Amino acid sequence: MPEGLWDTSKTPEGIVGNWFYRDGSMVEAGAKVAELMVEKTVFDITAPAAGELHILVPKDGIVRPGTLIGRIDGA
Amino acid sequence: MPSKSNRILTMSHAIAEGIANEMRTDSSVFVMGEDIAAYGGIFGATTGLLAEFGEQRIRDTPISETAFIGAGVGAAMAGMRPIVELMFVDFFGVCMDAIYNLAAKNIYFSGGNCKVPLVIMTATGGGYSDAGQHSQTLHATFAHMPGLKVAVPSNAYDAKGLMISAIRDDSPVLYMFHKGLQGLAWMASPEKAATEVPDDAYAIPLGEAKVVRPGKDATIVTLSMMVHRSMEAAEQLAKDGIDVEVVDLRTLVPLDRATVFKSVAKTGRLIVVDEDYSSFGVTAEIITSVVERDPSVLKAKPRRLAFPDIPIPYSRPMEQFALPNAEKITEAVRETVKKGH
Numbered sequence: 001m002p003e004g005l006w007d008t009s010k011t012p013e014g015i016v017g018n019w020f021y022r023d024g025s026m027v028e029a030g031a032k033v034a035e036l037m038v039e040k041t042v043f044d045i046t047a048p049a050a051g052e053l054h055i056l057v058p059k060d061g062i063v064r065p066g067t068l069i070g071r072i073d074g075a
Numbered sequence: 076m077p078s079k080s081n082r083i084l085t086m087s088h089a090i091a092e093g094i095a096n097e098m099r100t101d102s103s104v105f106v107m108g109e110d111i112a113a114y115g116g117i118f119g120a121t122t123g124l125l126a127e128f129g130e131q132r133i134r135d136t137p138i139s140e141t142a143f144i145g146a147g148v149g150a151a152m153a154g155m156r157p158i159v160e161l162m163f164v165d166f167f168g169v170c171m172d173a174i175y176n177l178a179a180k181n182i183y184f185s186g187g188n189c190k191v192p193l194v195i196m197t198a199t200g201g202g203y204s205d206a207g208q209h210s211q212t213l214h215a216t217f218a219h220m221p222g223l224k225v226a227v228p229s230n231a232y233d234a235k236g237l238m239i240s241a242i243r244d245d246s247p248v249l250y251m252f253h254k255g256l257q258g259l260a261w262m263a264s265p266e267k268a269a270t271e272v273p274d275d276a277y278a279i280p281l282g283e284a285k286v287v288r289p290g291k292d293a294t295i296v297t298l299s300m301m302v303h304r305s306m307e308a309a310e311q312l313a314k315d316g317i318d319v320e321v322v323d324l325r326t327l328v329p330l331d332r333a334t335v336f337k338s339v340a341k342t343g344r345l346i347v348v349d350e351d352y353s354s355f356g357v358t359a360e361i362i363t364s365v366v367e368r369d370p371s372v373l374k375a376k377p378r379r380l381a382f383p384d385i386p387i388p389y390s391r392p393m394e395q396f397a398l399p400n401a402e403k404i405t406e407a408v409r410e411t412v413k414k415g416h
Contacts (some may be wrong), residue, residue: 017260018085018269025081037260042115042122060260 003065006038014038016061016069023055027072034070036063047072084272085258087119089231090196093238094121094158096276098128101156104242105132107143108160108196117162118198118257140170144195148177148247151193156242161197164251165208167216178247179222190245194238199227200253200300200350202398203262206389212299212382214349215356217249218327224248224281225327229256229302232270233325236279244281253300253350265303282329286338290320293344293408296335296361298324301348301399308404317412327357332364336372339365343374344411348399353381375411380404 006014017037021027027047034045047053049072057069084092098104105128106112106121112135115122125133136143140161147159161167167174174195181191201210218225226241226248228234234252241248256268287302288309295305302323309319320338324331339345345365347358358379365377380399388394 015260018258020083
């Protein structure tokens with residue numbers, strides 16, 4: 001999750017709104033894999049690489065900028 | 076058949092993607108409504124469309140349903156395929172003339188010379204303490220009006236396919252999505268409302284119900300959110316050896332009476348579950364569909380489970396007390412199976 005995605009001085013935390021793939025799914029680079037919800041603003045998270053997705057923060061889990069929410073193991 | 080995908084979409088994203096698929100191939104499709112552009116629809120049904128299609132085709136409107144739904148009827152009759160969003164179905168009062176005196180009737184009044192390919196997309200349902208003017212489903216209010224087709228999806232896969240059929244249809248279609256199925260981060264949603272959804276366009280015909288769980292002891296006929304509550308009940312009942320068939324209507328107009336009858340002819344027992352008001356509603360229509368054709372298929376009296384005939388309470392305990400739920404459905408099925416002979 002990128003630093004500086006939202007103004008943390010006003011809203012320190014967000015949540016994982018949805019995962020669009022199940023844990024262990026193969027995903028393509030650039031695929032929208034998750035969305036974060038901060039107050040009522042949604043941020044898309046795209047896969048930085050292709051491979052097998054491992055979810056580390058589940059749906060509704062709390063995130064801050066810099067939180068590792070998932071890992072993609074290269075195919 | 077659409078291409079296979081392992082991608083899980085929420086119902087809100089599936090609806091938006093269905094609209095986008097059609098907008099890419101048909102320049103006459105456009106969307107109007109309150110907060111549907113910059114905000115993406117307050118229940119997410121138009122998320123991302125403004126960025127791809129621009130403000131000429133994704134149009135935020137002033138807060139006047141009377142004006143923009145009326146404009147939608149006119150645009151449809153002039154050759155466009157508009158989708159207009161009525162933010163909450165509860166707000167239909169100020170635009171009902173456009174819906175039922177214009178959209179629903181103009182094909183007939185023109186002797187079939189005018190088409191009205193309009194989609195009215197609207198949010199339904201309660202369960203989250205939003206009170207009596209923001210929590211109704213009103214399925215029967217619209218299904219009752221000749222001239223309107225009515226689609227009521229229960230999950231993301233059906234939502235996309237039904238939206239595409241609604242857009243392609245030359246008659247006005249009321250497309251009713253339950254807020255609690257949309258998969259919004261700020262509102263709880265049943266896990267099975269989000270499904271695998273193919274990227275490509277695919278159409279689910281209006282008027283085809285689906286048996287979502289086969290069973291032999293009793294039939295539950297239901298729709299929208301209550302499909303999920305009924306499936307929970309069916310799983311509970313299965314533990315006690317009661318094997319329930321669940322039919323998801325998916326559309327109310329046209330109504331797939333054949334699938335309903337076939338299921339009840341097999342199980343002999345019928346329970347109809349609807350979140351809309353009980354009297355004069357979907358539940359009565361489904362029961363009539365069976366007894367009018369052949370009451371002898373029933374081994375027990377049919378039952379209905381719906382919202383009591385009262386405005387929806389704001390108070391959480393009162394609203395939850397009134398709503399149909401898995402426990403009440405389980406009890407209704409048990410009673411029906413027990414008293415059968």
